[in-house]
């Protein structure tokens with residue numbers, strides 16, 4: 195894919211990394227080099243989490259000064275402020291993402307809901323933080339989500355617990371709508387996603403009457419999701435609300451395939467990367483073509499996908515900063531996309547994750563795995579960082 199074109203230049207490493215000192219650049223290169231070692235990332239995945247939670251000396255500190263500092267904004271909202279300010283100076287918005295996963299006691303789930311609400315309040319006081327992310331699995335016991343999806347009858351206690359889940363989500367969305375903050379609801383594993391979709395549709399029907407406050411997430415690595423995007427749009431049109439659509443490829447491919455094989459049902463994931471990419475591009479076009487009634491966000495580090503959305507916006511003569519046409523990358527990744535899109539006048543944001551080291555470890559492990567080199571090659575992030583260091587050395 196040609197990166198230089200009339201719309202945006204993704205190969206401009208000078209713009210992409212202007213915010214990084216030489217030392218910061220070298221540190222990032224070192225980190226991406228480490229993450230290219232599969233055995234090290236596997237080690238982090240197997241014993242890293244245990245070492246941190248058992249409080250083995252220095253493990254928390256090592257994680258915090260390396261991979262955590264690359265991918266996480268801070269332990270608390272206040273600690274994220276420097277990252278938010280840096281992004282704002284570069285015309286980049288922040289999407290706040292409380293990274294805790296896998297909690298299950300009612301007390302922890304209530305606490306998570308409070309944390310999401312605090313993030314909303316914090317976002318409302320920051321002009322460059324228009325969105326907060328929620329993960330339904332951080333607000334519910336997974337078994338309940340799964341049981342609802344399977345349409346198994348819930349006993350009285352379970353029904354009460356599920357009511358509490360929808361209550362938590364509604365309380366966050368209501369708080370956000372009152373303060374003018376938007377909510378992205380993340381997509382998760384297919385065996386709980388129907389329940390998440392249903393809860394999200396309920397929220398969109400309630401809060402997206404006049405404008406888009408709540409966004410659902412569409413994982414285009416699933417072969418049924420393009421059709422689901424179409425039917426979601428039809429549903430929104432029939433019921434008179436705006437659709438919010440965050441488009442992702444999907445983060446749980448191995449887990450999905452492994453479970454499908456183990457339990458002997460057809461995998462929900464596309465058979466090839468090409469098929470997944472083709473659906474992602476179709477989904478971008480579907481959303482841009484309906485931008486008046488549908489607000490979308492291309493949440494991706496794929497250059498071709500970002501370029502395609504920029505190209506469609508240009509060809510249709512739409513304002514680059516139309517509030518319904520957005521891009522988003524994760525903090526610590528895809529800076530060549532984010533900073534160059536912002537420099538060319540598009541609406542672009544970073545997902546800034548926050549939380550304590552032990553809370554965000556599953557997220558960090560996913561990021562490390564994503565950046566592990568296939569076939570021994572270094573990742574694109576690494577190559578771009580090295581290119582920029584070389585450019586600075588040559589140009590002085």
Ligand SMILES: Cc1cc2nc3c(=O)[nH]c(=O)nc-3n(C[C@H](O)[C@H](O)[C@H](O)COP(=O)(O)OP(=O)(O)OC[C@H]3O[C@@H](n4cnc5c(N)ncnc54)[C@H](O)[C@@H]3O)c2cc1C
Nearest residue numbers: 380381415442443444445466467470493494495496522524
């Ligand atoms: C801002 C942001 C928000 C996100 N939110 C979510 C979320 O809510 N839920 C979620 O699940 N993920 C989410 N993700 C992660 C995302 O789904 C991807 O895992 C990640 O971004 C890599 O995909 P990519 O579009 O950047 O492109 P690429 O790097 O081009 O694509 C890699 C992806 O393609 C897919 N893929 C790879 N090989 C195959 C194959 N053989 N067959 C079929 N598909 C294949 C996989 O999804 C893989 O992750 C988010 C990502 C971003 C940037």
